[in-house]
Amino acid sequence: MDDLEKLKSEFDLKELQLQALLEVTQAINENLPEKSLYKIFEFTLRVNLRFSGLALFVNEYNWNLKSSFGIKNPDLESEPPIHHVNLVAPTFVNGVENPFFDQFNWVIPVRHKENLLALLYIRDSTIAGEGDVSEGVFSFTQTLANLLLVAIENKKLARKELKRQAMKRELEIARDVQHYLFPDELRHDDKVIMNAFYLPHQNVGGDYYDYIPTVNDHQFIFCIADVSGKGVPAALLMSNFQAALRTLVRRTTDLEEIVNDLNLHIFQSANGQNFITFFIGLVDLEKDNLVYVNCGHNPL
Numbered sequence: 001m002d003d004l005e006k007l008k009s010e011f012d013l014k015e016l017q018l019q020a021l022l023e024v025t026q027a028i029n030e031n032l033p034e035k036s037l038y039k040i041f042e043f044t045l046r047v048n049l050r051f052s053g054l055a056l057f058v059n060e061y062n063w064n065l066k067s068s069f070g071i072k073n074p075d076l077e078s079e080p081p082i083h084h085v086n087l088v089a090p091t092f093v094n095g096v097e098n099p100f101f102d103q104f105n106w107v108i109p110v111r112h113k114e115n116l117l118a119l120l121y122i123r124d125s126t127i128a129g130e131g132d133v134s135e136g137v138f139s140f141t142q143t144l145a146n147l148l149l150v151a152i153e154n155k156k157l158a159r160k161e162l163k164r165q166a167m168k169r170e171l172e173i174a175r176d177v178q179h180y181l182f183p184d185e186l187r188h189d190d191k192v193i194m195n196a197f198y199l200p201h202q203n204v205g206g207d208y209y210d211y212i213p214t215v216n217d218h219q220f221i222f223c224i225a226d227v228s229g230k231g232v233p234a235a236l237l238m239s240n241f242q243a244a245l246r247t248l249v250r251r252t253t254d255l256e257e258i259v260n261d262l263n264l265h266i267f268q269s270a271n272g273q274n275f276i277t278f279f280i281g282l283v284d285l286e287k288d289n290l291v292y293v294n295c296g297h298n299p300l
Helices: 003-029 034-048 135-181 232-251 255-270
Strands: 053-060 062-069 106-112 115-123 207-213 219-227 276-284 289-295
Touching: 034 053, 034 062, 034 135, 106 135, 115 135, 135 207, 135 232, 207 232, 219 232, 232 255, 232 276, 255 276, 255 289
Parallel strands: none
Antiparallel strands: 053 062, 053 115, 106 115, 207 219, 219 276, 276 289
16 A cells, blocks of 8 residues: 555545444434434444444443444353453454354453543454454544443432432422421420430431320310331321321320321321321310320330
8 A cells, every 4th residue: 555545545434434433423422212222333444444343341339331233143142251351451352262252353451530431342344354454443443432321420410419419309398398397486484494406317318207286274185196207208298297286286185086096097098008106195285184196206
């Protein structure tokens, strides 16, 4: 090959590489799904770089095959052998005594900073020996794969962040809901002094306490409750419980009736998925008497 032909060949390769880079970058910018990005990556290497076979294994705790073409019935479901592979630089695998490598010429590691992202097994029918491929082809292939994999990882991180933000917002709403469950003021006079302190185990818990005056000035109800589970569902179920309790107290001060009605209401609302432990007491100041029902709320 004379200098002019060599120059033209290098120019054609650079043009193909530029086209490949443009296609992958455009696909990333269009926010295409992960599967579509891998398909475009396959097409780009097959058409623009003219590889005849490929298997891309991505390091996701385990090695997972994400992209392949031109390989006849290889054992690609198992993890690829890496004991013959240089994890820093491309490895020529022609002649390696392992059936897995029979259909590949090279293994190219794809790294980002200090992390090994993937191993790219390629076959090019024009490659006969270790020196038949330029360093530029390896470098570009690594760059293209790195661009793809980092973009996919960033998409995953973005989805996780959106999910985290949505969960954070849900917790903020549930925390506000729970805050409104607690009484604004507890009784504090010459007959009764009440104090309470609440510190949840998590940002949002399923705990509840209350002070409820009755129609009789000399009587009042107090209670403590805890729903199984924590977080948003627990806070919402306890909100339902409080509304039902306050409605019942306006109708009656019979604790047995209140507890039975609450039990039925919560069983229907929670569909048997959660339970609530509950202590309720009725104080009669005229009789200097306390009547209570403890529904499994230890240690009271």
